[in-house]
Amino acid sequence: MWDEKYEADEYIFGTEPNDFLKANAEKLKPGSVLCLADGEGRNGVYLAKLGFDVTAVDMSEVGLEKARKLAAENGVKIKTIHADLNDFIIEPERWDNIISIFCHLPESLRQKVHRAAAKGLTEDGVFLLEAYRVKQLEMPGKGGPPVPELLYTAAMLKQDFQSLELIQAQEIKREVNEGSKHGGHSAVVQVLARK
Numbered sequence: 001m002w003d004e005k006y007e008a009d010e011y012i013f014g015t016e017p018n019d020f021l022k023a024n025a026e027k028l029k030p031g032s033v034l035c036l037a038d039g040e041g042r043n044g045v046y047l048a049k050l051g052f053d054v055t056a057v058d059m060s061e062v063g064l065e066k067a068r069k070l071a072a073e074n075g076v077k078i079k080t081i082h083a084d085l086n087d088f089i090i091e092p093e094r095w096d097n098i099i100s101i102f103c104h105l106p107e108s109l110r111q112k113v114h115r116a117a118a119k120g121l122t123e124d125g126v127f128l129l130e131a132y133r134v135k136q137l138e139m140p141g142k143g144g145p146p147v148p149e150l151l152y153t154a155a156m157l158k159q160d161f162q163s164l165e166l167i168q169a170q171e172i173k174r175e176v177n178e179g180s181k182h183g184g185h186s187a188v189v190q191v192l193a194r195k
């Protein structure tokens, strides 16, 4: 499904980073970043340009190919891993930062990945997430899965990351303008947490 969407010539989520990531990039810990479901690479490339050592994982090889192209165009390198998060192992104490932007997973996988992500951070490591929340189904903005099973709430994420220090876990409505597939007044949840 994602391979087909990414076959388009355009970067469907744009080439600029996610707004929440950009606003909080200075709070990340210097060092490595694992970008979960990085798609066409706009966020990984942005972080590589800031000097982070970026690894992007996604189940779409078409998306990752565009990510490598975007990196080359920007004069940076990112490591890409083609894997389903069902199978990808996040090693404990491995990453200085893990980010998840609009990575919508079914409940059991979400819990598994988020718990592994919390364990996968180094000391003082940072986890950052923005995702659409259930309320998005009633919003005029476009973007996000059309089913509640793949949408999040702050309560879910607080539960997933209870082992971390939660700096921010908020449900907000905001104008999203991130490529042709994400736009308009939207309901999102944002999490910033530190180990």
Ligand SMILES: C[S@@+](CC[C@H](N)C(=O)[O-])C[C@H]1O[C@@H](n2cnc3c(N)ncnc32)[C@H](O)[C@@H]1O
Pocket: 002, 013, 018, 036, 037, 038, 039, 040, 041, 042, 043, 057, 058, 059, 060, 063, 083, 084, 085, 086, 100, 101, 102, 103, 104, 105
């Ligand atoms: C809405 S896109 C967001 C892409 C990117 N994070 C961004 O903000 O531009 C969702 C991404 O999640 C990836 N994805 C969804 N389920 C996945 C899974 N189980 N394992 C790996 N990647 C997955 C898709 O391939 C797609 O690239």
